[in-house]
Structures are given as structure tokens and as C-alpha cells.
Amino acid sequence: MKPATIIEQGTTRRDAMKGSIGVATLAALGTGPAAPVAIATASIALTADAAQAQRALEATLAPTEPATGIVMFPDYAKAIAQMAYIWGWPMVNMINRRATITQAPQAGLLNGVIPVAPRGQIGMLHDYIEPSETFVTCPNQDVVYGLGFFSLDEEPVVVQVPDFGDRFWVYALYDARTDQFGELGKPYHTKPGFYLLVGPNWKGLKPSGITGIVRCSTTLANAIPRVFQDDTAEDKKAIQAVVNQVVAYPLKDFTGKMKTVEWSKLPNIPGPKSDGEETKWVVPEKFFDQFGEVLDIVGPLPGEEAMYGQFRLLLDAASKDPELKKALVETAVETEQKVIKSFFQWKHNGRPAGNGWNRSTNNAQFGIDYFNRTGTAKSNMFDNRPTETQYFYTDNDGANAELNGSSAYEITFPKGEEPPVNGFWSLTLYNDKHLFHANNLKRYSLGTKNKNLKRNADGSLTLYAGARSPGGDKETNWLPAPDGHFSLYIRAYWGKEGILNESWKPPVIRKVA
Numbered sequence: 001m002k003p004a005t006i007i008e009q010g011t012t013r014r015d016a017m018k019g020s021i022g023v024a025t026l027a028a029l030g031t032g033p034a035a036p037v038a039i040a041t042a043s044i045a046l047t048a049d050a051a052q053a054q055r056a057l058e059a060t061l062a063p064t065e066p067a068t069g070i071v072m073f074p075d076y077a078k079a080i081a082q083m084a085y086i087w088g089w090p091m092v093n094m095i096n097r098r099a100t101i102t103q104a105p106q107a108g109l110l111n112g113v114i115p116v117a118p119r120g121q122i123g124m125l126h127d128y129i130e131p132s133e134t135f136v137t138c139p140n141q142d143v144v145y146g147l148g149f150f151s152l153d154e155e156p157v158v159v160q161v162p163d164f165g166d167r168f169w170v171y172a173l174y175d176a177r178t179d180q181f182g183e184l185g186k187p188y189h190t191k192p193g194f195y196l197l198v199g200p201n202w203k204g205l206k207p208s209g210i211t212g213i214v215r216c217s218t219t220l221a222n223a224i225p226r227v228f229q230d231d232t233a234e235d236k237k238a239i240q241a242v243v244n245q246v247v248a249y250p251l252k253d254f255t256g257k258m259k260t261v262e263w264s265k266l267p268n269i270p271g272p273k274s275d276g277e278e279t280k281w282v283v284p285e286k287f288f289d290q291f292g293e294v295l296d297i298v299g300p301l302p303g304e305e306a307m308y309g310q311f312r313l314l315l316d317a318a319s320k321d322p323e324l325k326k327a328l329v330e331t332a333v334e335t336e337q338k339v340i341k342s343f344f345q346w347k348h349n350g351r352p353a354g355n356g357w358n359r360s361t362n363n364a365q366f367g368i369d370y371f372n373r374t375g376t377a378k379s380n381m382f383d384n385r386p387t388e389t390q391y392f393y394t395d396n397d398g399a400n401a402e403l404n405g406s407s408a409y410e411i412t413f414p415k416g417e418e419p420p421v422n423g424f425w426s427l428t429l430y431n432d433k434h435l436f437h438a439n440n441l442k443r444y445s446l447g448t449k450n451k452n453l454k455r456n457a458d459g460s461l462t463l464y465a466g467a468r469s470p471g472g473d474k475e476t477n478w479l480p481a482p483d484g485h486f487s488l489y490i491r492a493y494w495g496k497e498g499i500l501n502e503s504w505k506p507p508v509i510r511k512v513a
Helices: 020-029 037-061 074-101 233-238 284-297 305-319 322-338 340-344 370-379 472-477
Strands: 108-110 114-116 143-151 157-161 169-175 193-198 212-215 220-228 248-250 351-354 357-359 389-394 408-413 425-431 445-447 461-466 478-480 486-493 509-511
Touching: 074 143, 074 220, 074 284, 074 305, 074 322, 074 340, 074 370, 114 143, 284 305, 284 322, 305 322, 322 340, 340 370, 425 478, 461 472, 472 478
Parallel strands: 193 212, 461 478
Antiparallel strands: 108 114, 143 220, 157 193, 157 248, 169 220, 351 357, 357 389, 389 486, 408 461, 408 509, 425 445, 425 486
């Protein structure tokens, strides 16, 4: 899919053309300066009738709103509530993440692991993320991450873009729906400078010294910078100077000069202890207490107005009837178990990609693709959009048997058939919770970042997965697995044509022992 032409980053050509139909119609009638007088006179005579017809049309198109004051019976309420839960799950997830992250009194590392910061700022790591991370599933050990949440109408935010040279980087900017907005990164040839993130209702002129304005469709937004780093000590040292200038702050703090933060010296901020699973960001019993905030801060997309009407009616009726509210909570708990939980299986994410893998679909540009948006929010939230990254994932080997660390597997990329990318690629292994499996080698992914991978005599590349080392030279290409179930996950950053047109297929996973 070709990206929308950007008028102001975050604004599509369609928005810029609003109102053009009337102009085109007049032009077609020939009402320019050279139009015959008779036509011009006829057009004036028709004005009153046209206005009346327009009002009649608008009245026909305006639907009747749901009646208030009704007594809604539980089974109807449950039917609407289930859709509300599926639709709203990613956005309740977002508002709860924001509430936690922005409690930080200053930029720091929550429990020494996750970068956090007050609202309007970001925190950055200075190295790969720690394997104990449980803030989000499917973390990446190919990049140095950052994280921050914003309220852009209240507080526009400046994000600094230093000169990254040849290094791959992208600032993934997410709205409240988990769709990306703006285009900041190497794939977009973004120039170094200062970029102002603003909300949908922000009005103002571009301040002097600001390189560009990036508009978000919702006031709630967050940023997750990603900066590629290889696995050598030399690159970990070399990246520090540029990472230290990946900084964001409110517009009121903008001076026109690059700010520098030594991210390696962030303080530890104590937080709740992890139980080894992703933090539970959506609590079914509390969902409908928080759902109204989602409807308030996230406006409907075209076509969603009727759904919003039903959801607001549901909340209104439940606010007046304790038994109805109880039915909503029961529905949330049931839907979490029967629907949301199933999205943790990779076969329910995206679409088949060949050889037993699935691939991401509409990632980070979901729009009204509720299936994939909710599936991604549950299984691997905060994907990059397809032109930035494609993801391939599986719970099973090539024979469709579940991957298990008690067995040994080979994943062979024939010569010249590694993922075709302009950026980088990697194969990551996750445990049954979609998190890293701690191991003595401290190895969680293999790919472009690794400089010592061993190739076969024919130029192909075989990677190994399992709980036991394949031994000898093969160990360099080995991803240690837990004894139980695990999954495999390929990232292809800034894919070439074979990735974008889906002609490239991930390799067969072959069980060998």
C-alpha cells in the first residue's frame, strides 16, 4: 500500500482537498469569468432550490440517534458489550500504560529495566533491553529503545533527531488507537533537526528553529524510538553519542539547541515486581469503568459513528442499573477468556506466509481492522508499520507440530534467501509468554547484528533452536530455548520488494532430534 501523500505530517491529501467538490462542480458548469451570461444567470436562479435540496439531503443522511432513557435488558447489553470489549481493548491498554509510565518523577529506569519519564518526555536505554523486561511482549534485542507518552493538545512536544549517519533508526509514533502517525526515520530520509509533535486541535505557527510539524489524530500519543546496534563492543561504544541526543521535551523547554542526556546514568525507579508475564494492562473487571475515557479522547473514524452511539448508550444504561453493570463485567471476563486470550497464538495473527509461518498485516496502520489491531495489542503490541518492518511468527515447526525446547530444530536460509532488507533482519526466540528466555549465553536473537555467524559451505545460513547446544561451531548459530513451548519470530526492517509484495517466504523449521 502506498502511503498517503503528506501535506503536514499526519494530514492526508484527502483532508487537504475538503471543499474542492463544490469548486469542481462550478468549474464544470462553466461559471468562470468566460462563462456565458445565460449559464451564470441560470446558476444564480438555481441557488435557492439547490440549497433546499442540500438541506433535505443532509436531513436524510443524518441518522436517528439511539433513544436515551430506555430499559436495556441484559442479553442485549451483553451482545453490545462483547464488541465494545474487543474493539476497545487496545485503547484501554494504551491509557493504562500511559498512567503507569508517566508517574515517573523524572526520566529513569523502572525497576532498572524499562525507560520511563514524566508526560511530555521520553526515557532512553543506552544498550539492548534487559531480558527480564515484561512491559511489552516480543521485545527486540537488535535496537536501543526509548519510550514516552504525551498529551499533545495540552502540551506539544519537541523530538530531537540527531545525525545518525548510516545507522538505521526510526521513531515509531503511536496514536491512542495504536496506529502510527508521522514519518520520522531512515526509510523516510528524515533530516536531522527538531520536530514538533502536536495534537488534532493544536493551533499555532511553526516556531522558529523547528524543522517540521507532525500532527497526531488523537491527543494521547506515545513514542518508541528504535536505533540499530550490532553486538560488538565497538558499536555499543560508538552509539552512545548519537543516542544521548535522542531527547523529547515540551515545547516550552525548546531553546533551538540540541539537548544531551547521558542515558547510561539514568536512576533506578522502584516499581511493582514482575511475575514473569507481561504486565496486565487490561483488567476485565475494570474495563467498563475506563471505557468511557476512550470514547471521550478517541474520535470515531468514518463509519464508526453508529458504533459509538451504541457504546455510549450501553454505558448510560449501565450507569443507572447495577444489575446491568454486573452483566457488563461478566461479559468482559468471559470475552477476555474466550476471545482475547486466543490472540496469543500466532496462527490468529496476520495471515499465512508459507512454511507454517504467519506474517503481520496492517501493522500499526490498522484503521478499522479490529481483528489485527486487537490481536497485535495482545500478542506483540507496538509493531512498526509495514513499510518499516514486517514480522513473521510461528508456534509450530514445518510439520505443524508445536515447538518445544526438548527437541532440536534447524532453520536454514538458502544462499541469497535471507530476508531482503534495506535495514536489518533477525530471528528471535520467545518463551511461552512471548518474552525472552534467560540463558547463560545472554543470546535472544540472531541476524544482521551478529558478526560471527557461521555459514555453510554452499553459502547458506543455518540457525539452531532448542534447549541443548548443537555443539562445536554450531553453537555460534544457536538460540537457546526453554524446556517447554517456545515461538520463533522474524523481523525484516525496511524490507525490499520481496518483503513488501509477499513473494519472500520464511524458511522451513525442520525438527532434527
